[in-house]
Amino acid sequence: xxxxxxxxxxxxxxxxxxxxxxxxxxxxxxxxxxxxxxxxxxxxxxxxxxxxxxxxxxxxxxxxxxxxxxxxxxxxxxxxxxxxxxxxxxxxxxxxxxxxxxxxxxxxxxxxxxxxxxxxxxxxxxxxxxxxxxxxxxxxxxxxxxxxxxxxxxxxxxxxxxxxxxxxxxxxxxxxxxxxxxxxxxxxxxxxxxxxxxxxxxxxxxxxxxxxxxxxxxxxxxxxxxxxxxxxxxxxxxxxxxxxxxxxxxxxxxxxxxxxxxxxxxxxxxxxxxxxxxxxxxxxxxxxxxxxxxxxxxxxxxxxxxxxxxxxxxxxxxxxxxxxxxxxxxxxxxxxxxxx
Amino acid sequence: xxxxxxxxxxxxxxxxxxxxxxxxxxxxxxxxxxxxxxxxxxxxxxxxxxxxxxxxxxxxxxxxxxxxxxxxxxxxxxxxxxxxxxxxxxxxxxxxxxxxxxxxxxxxxxxxxxxxxxxxxxxxxxxxxxxxxxxxxxxxxxxxxxxxxxxxxxxxxxxxxxxxxxxxxxxxxxxxxxxxxxxxxxxxxxxxxxxxxxxxxxxxxxxxxxxxxxxxxxxxxxxxxxxxxxxxxxxxxxxxxxxxxxxxxxxxxxxxxxxxxxxxxxxxxxxxxxxxxxxxxxxxxxxxxxxxxxxxxxxxxxxxxxxxxxxxxxxxxxxxxxxxx
Numbered sequence: 065x066x067x068x069x070x071x072x073x074x075x076x077x078x079x080x081x082x083x084x085x086x087x088x089x090x091x092x093x094x095x096x097x098x099x100x101x102x103x104x105x106x107x108x109x110x111x112x113x114x115x116x117x118x119x120x121x122x123x124x125x126x127x128x129x130x131x132x133x134x135x136x137x138x139x140x141x142x143x144x145x146x147x148x149x150x151x152x153x154x155x156x157x158x159x160x161x162x163x164x165x166x167x168x169x170x171x172x173x174x175x176x177x178x179x180x181x182x183x184x185x186x187x188x189x190x191x192x193x194x195x196x197x198x199x200x201x202x203x204x205x206x207x208x209x210x211x212x213x214x215x216x217x218x219x220x221x222x223x224x225x226x227x228x229x230x231x232x233x234x235x236x237x238x239x240x241x242x243x244x245x246x247x248x249x250x251x252x253x254x255x256x257x258x259x260x261x262x263x264x265x266x267x268x269x270x271x272x273x274x275x276x277x278x279x280x281x282x283x284x285x286x287x288x289x290x291x292x293x294x295x296x297x298x299x300x301x302x303x304x305x306x307x308x309x310x311x312x313x314x315x316x317x318x319x320x321x322x323x324x325x326x327x328x329x330x331x332x333x334x335x336x337x338x339x340x341x342x343x344x345x346x347x348x349x350x351x352x353x354x355x356x357x358x359x360x361x362x363x364x365x366x367x368x369x370x371x372x373x374x375x376x377x378x379x380x381x382x383x384x385x386x387x388x389x390x391x392x393x394x395x396x397x398x399x400x401x402x403x404x
Numbered sequence: 405x406x407x408x409x410x411x412x413x414x415x416x417x418x419x420x421x422x423x424x425x426x427x428x429x430x431x432x433x434x435x436x437x438x439x440x441x442x443x444x445x446x447x448x449x450x451x452x453x454x455x456x457x458x459x460x461x462x463x464x465x466x467x468x469x470x471x472x473x474x475x476x477x478x479x480x481x482x483x484x485x486x487x488x489x490x491x492x493x494x495x496x497x498x499x500x501x502x503x504x505x506x507x508x509x510x511x512x513x514x515x516x517x518x519x520x521x522x523x524x525x526x527x528x529x530x531x532x533x534x535x536x537x538x539x540x541x542x543x544x545x546x547x548x549x550x551x552x553x554x555x556x557x558x559x560x561x562x563x564x565x566x567x568x569x570x571x572x573x574x575x576x577x578x579x580x581x582x583x584x585x586x587x588x589x590x591x592x593x594x595x596x597x598x599x600x601x602x603x604x605x606x607x608x609x610x611x612x613x614x615x616x617x618x619x620x621x622x623x624x625x626x627x628x629x630x631x632x633x634x635x636x637x638x639x640x641x642x643x644x645x646x647x648x649x650x651x652x653x654x655x656x657x658x659x660x661x662x663x664x665x666x667x668x669x670x671x672x673x674x675x676x677x678x679x680x681x682x683x684x685x686x687x688x689x690x691x692x693x694x695x696x697x698x699x700x701x702x703x704x705x706x707x708x709x710x711x712x713x714x715x716x717x718x719x720x721x722x723x724x725x726x727x728x729x
Binding site: 237239271335338344 | 447448561562563564591592593594595596597599600603618619620621622624625626628644645648649658659660662663664665666668669672673674675676679680
């Protein structure tokens, strides 16, 4: 699929600039005093995101990939505006989202919706499907005609039989629940969907149905997706561009063909080597040594250097900058300087 | 050569009142040689895990193995007493589960749990048991195994915990390991590490492995043979390359084609219509897949037998013969 080519002067749908997000307990006054006196240690802080830049253009599907704990879900939540960054700013259609208020803020909130990993946990078990889907649009006054007809329309879009809308979530299978979640997100007419591991819990044959549904909806409703997943096969299938995260940073970003054909960052190369594919014939599984370090105390310099086979002295001290190494292909690795 | 494991017509039922029972495993037959890896593939509810539990003698009551034979090294496990099974489990057949946090006792040190498993089957001194536990940890690639023996399960990451579970399974050098989705909860890089440990095992120690999974891609690079399950039955079984290149059964074909691949970008994935019905709603007679099958005819109302020989077979009246494009 070709990359959608927006006019040059059009601002991107979403732009994330130097966004960091930390998690940690706020010390109370007594603890703060004892920290100041050197009697206590400051509480541990998780650096979930570390100065991340990311641009999402209108109409594209951006795949966000990484291991558990790399911060991809945190980034997805910030993109969907259900989590605020600790520092940095998020621009929605060219305006800083923290400067929005009133109607503009509400519209921006509704325009970005999220579809979660566990379709059962995301649905209130005591509400029937009709109520679940119609609640948000009713509150925001989006339903002009009959409520039942409105719900039916969106359930049909998500491939869910409207005759069953009076039933409760537990009466459905995982695939049907996923469809209800999608219908609910669509019911407030968003422009942008953040799918956080939305197909990870589904069986292969159901996963194929839901992936096809995402692609159909994109064409019908002109949607933009941020597709967060650990499954590289799924990301390769659905995305136009891919961003690879490692321990709170985006290490590489490129069009999907490019990243799978010519991965640049050593982490991307190692990760892609591990994609299991259906290919007859035994293969040797060789893995990257070691595990993802703790985001409480990330290594200095390039976060990947303790596991990187090419790491040099410079990688241990200096944070690599994100550079354009080929058209639209960005990578943050010191090795690119030496090659040049 | 006599196979290590020879499962013949295994039926595992769960009673649902009256004289009726739900057949979670329905006449399943397969063979496994030493050092061989069998990929047992299927979606949720296909009966693949219950097959594993049946071999281990771990089917929860009121469910039971109601007919068939499980010949392990010539002995029928289905007729063994509880004590006999207990002396086999952990010693000659071991199982690795999906969630290592559930298999490890959270309040005991790893070393305690491992030496306990050794003492369950052998009389050895505590210090010898500890040395064996340490060596087993080292074998699955856990750094500084001596110190890690004193750690608790919560001090390990998910991947490391799964290694501990595998190390426990290896303590008695079993002939057969049943691995039930052992890498499903892990990241790709950690998954590759675990699979490479299993590959070493089968090559160096001749351990046979039944790898239960829904992931065809893993099986394609790891297994020698594959058995695809649907609705409690093996619908197709054979050599891994043959089955993946030219699957006969429409379900196998649909399953392979619904996995995203490098060639599927920008296209719609092939879909198997409908959803897997629950066991209670499976078609009672004939082929269980016929309600979702595009090739189904009236002939499918009769239960399909095994077409082929006892190793390589499929259960379909309208099989595909051509290779998968």
